[in-house]
Amino acid sequence: MFVQPPVSFNNPAPCLDDKQFGLGILANMAWLQSHGFEVDGIHIPLLLHHGSSADDAIALILKRSPMLVAIGLNWVHFSRGAIDTARRLRERRPHLPIVVGGQHAGLFAEEIASSNADCIDGVIRGEAEVPLLRLAECLANGQRIPSNVAGLHRSRSPALPPQVVDDLDSLPVYSYRSLNPPPLQADVGAISTTRGACPFSCAWCIEPVIGRMQGRSRLRFHSPDRIVDQIEALVQEGICRFTIQDNFFVGGDGNLAALAEALTRRGVRPNHLNIFAHPDSFTAHGMSALARCCDLGSIDYGVETGSTRVAAINNRRLDPNEVVERVATATSLGLEAYSWWMAGLPGEDEAALGETEELIARTMDAGCIPRWVSPLILFPKTDIHLHPDHYRVRRRFEGFADYAVFSDIKLAEAVMFSEAVAHETAEASRDGIAAAALRLRRFIVSNLHRLRRAYEGSPRVPDLALVEMRIRQSFM
Ligand code: B12
Known part of the structure; x- marks a missing residue:
């Protein structure tokens, strides 16, 4: 029995989305x-969303008389809910074997296994x-849980590698x-195309680390035909x-063109194909392949900052002119282009925020739609977390218990996000970081006329009212 826990049984309006179906859970089930x-x-959050109580959810799990319960803890905000689900199950069925797994659990496997030995038999680190x-x-x-399972952390015993x-x-x-129950959006699905460590080393990002921690030191790609099998x-x-x-x-134009070719060859034509990317991932070659293989193609660009100085401090390549040219x-080419931005990066001062505003404006003029501005969540084992002095950063969160605050914060509180800001920089306090995110969001709203102008007379105008609503909701 696989369980997607709630963020917390006491937080009905969590600060981050709780309705996703984690691809890791789905992969393990298959x-x-x-x-x-x-x-x-x-999926407990969906059961609660449809009106079930916490007790109903626990009873439903136990009614199926599972041999093993595996609780997913892939994202930070499910921390308390994952442990609380295990505890409620253990109270009702003391001998039922329960393990926890997923990316966030893997980051803190020893701590979770040893502090919750009363209700969890172990934490799986890695794939x-x-x-x-x-x-x-x-x-x-009919055997008990063996002591030598790859990647399984149990209280007090050392674990084998994943x-x-x-x-x-x-x-x-x-x-x-x-x-x-089934997902809320029945016609949308995420596709898993890679596993393993990201080859880039952006100072704030955990993906180069997490792939290795999960047991795969290099990034590996599914073949284009296997991706089409999944689609x-x-x-x-x-x-x-x-x-x-x-x-x-990371596979750039080559992999995108190969996927588009495989889709076309096999007569599979998605209504919409969306891809997350860095601004320099694809040139016109890859982008036109994407535009041809589906009814609507879109790219979500993680631009993050408009300051080349801040990007350099954080080991991220950035050429603002190239960003504008790519979007x-x-x-x-008829693709929808979206941009994502961050606040609270090391080195981000007043001048850098101004440069970010300038790049947001220039990309909007080119028709690129800003999706979100997020304060950086400083995760453990990232380069900034490991070397705070180098980045002139003060860490606020260290262990699993510190990060579990993401389970408690409500969406309305997260508007300011300050409690959940996991660090301070030499340039900004945690309130300053929350304020910087707010400033960039407000800048986007006050510049929406740029997008309207960019799409004037265009045959395909994106839903700009929706864009405005999303951003406005983030600070009202
Ligand atoms: C795709 C993705 C998403 C997709 C989700 C798609 C989906 N339906 O799952 C989207 C874009 C929606 C997303 C959103 C977010 N994500 Co995300 N995401 C990823 C990404 C890039 C790939 C994950 C993936 O699907 N891999 C493929 C599957 C097959 O592998 P896997 O997840 O590693 O699963 C294996 C193991 O972990 C384990 N496992 C996983 N689940 C379970 C469950 C059980 C019971 C067990 C036993 C084992 C187990 O077994 C799996 C198979 O071997 C990772 C980074 C990365 N490169 O891995 C970040 C990542 C997991 N996300 C992250 C974050 C922070 C988020 C957000 C909170 C961002 C935000 N600020 O809003 C949101 C919240 C998600 C939500 N619940 O709403 C962080 C997690 C850090 C953390 N400690 O919490 C990561 C590491 C990225 C990062 N750079 O920070 N994400």
Whole structure:
């Protein structure tokens, strides 16, 4: 039994989205199923959303008499809910084996396993197919949880390193029908195209670290045909809008053109294909392949900052003129281009914020739609967290318990986000960082006329009212 826990049973309006179906859970379910195990999955936030109580959710899990419960803790904000779900299950069924897994759990595996030994049998660090299969086989044979499962941290015993399935394409395709209740948006699905460490080393990002921690030191890509297999399987489930939000962009034009070719060759035409990218990931070659292979293509660009000085401090390549040129190319090819920005980066002072505003304005003039401004969440094991003095940063959060504050904060409180800002820079206090995010969001709203002007007379005008509503909601 796989469980997507709530953010917290006491926080009905969490600061970050709680309705996602984690691809990691779906992948593990497909894997165990392909090895002959019966799998079931409960998405507690959706059950609560549809009116069930916490007790109903726990009772529903137990009613299925699972042999093993695996609770997903992939994102920071589910911290308290994951542990609380385990505790409620343990109170009702003391001998039921319970493990926790997912990316966030992996970051703090020892701490979680040792502080919650009363309700959790272990925490899986890393990719979980191999350890889960081993656990399922042992439990099915009437054995107890063995002490030598790859990646499984138990209180007091040292863990073996994670073990992964080497051939990525041999993993079975996953289904959005495996978790219940079904997703709120029935026609949208995310596609997993890569696993392993990101080759870039942006100082704030955990992705170079997390891939290695999960047991895969290099970034590995699914083949284009395997990605189309996954898309085809989801089309059968009624999904027609797809998003690729992982490190696919690292493969640049080559991988994008190969995917577009495979889709066209196999007669699979998504209504919408969305891809997350760095501004320099794709040239006109890759972008036109994307535009041709689906009804609507879109690219979400993580631009993050407009300051070349701040980008350099944080080991991120940035050429503002190139950013404008790339987003302009995207929109001229009929793609929707979106931009994402951050506040609170080391080195970000008044002048840098001004440069970010300038780049936001220039990209809007080119038709690129700002999606969001997020204060940096400083995660452990990132270069900034490891070397705060070098970046002139003060860390506010260290362990699992500190980061669990993300479970408590409500959406309305997160508007200022200050409690959850995990660091301070030499240039900005945590209130200053929250204020900087707000300033950039306000700047976007007061410059929406630029977008209207950019789309004047254009045959395909994006829903600018929706754009405005999203940004306005973030500070009202
Ligand atoms: C794609 C993605 C998303 C997609 C989600 C798509 C989806 N439906 O899952 C989107 C864009 C929506 C997203 C959003 C967010 N994300 Co995100 N995301 C990723 C990304 C790039 C890939 C994850 C992925 O799907 N991998 C493919 C699957 C198959 O692998 P996997 O997740 O590693 O899963 C394996 C193991 O972790 C484990 N596992 C996973 N789940 C479970 C569950 C159980 C029960 C068990 C036993 C094991 C297990 O087994 C899996 C298979 O081996 C990662 C970074 C990365 N490169 O991995 C960030 C990442 C996980 N996200 C991150 C963050 C912070 C967020 C946001 C909070 C951002 C924000 N500020 O809003 C939101 C919140 C998500 C939400 N719940 O709303 C952080 C997590 C850090 C943390 N400690 O919390 C990461 C590491 C990125 C980063 N650079 O900071 N994300």
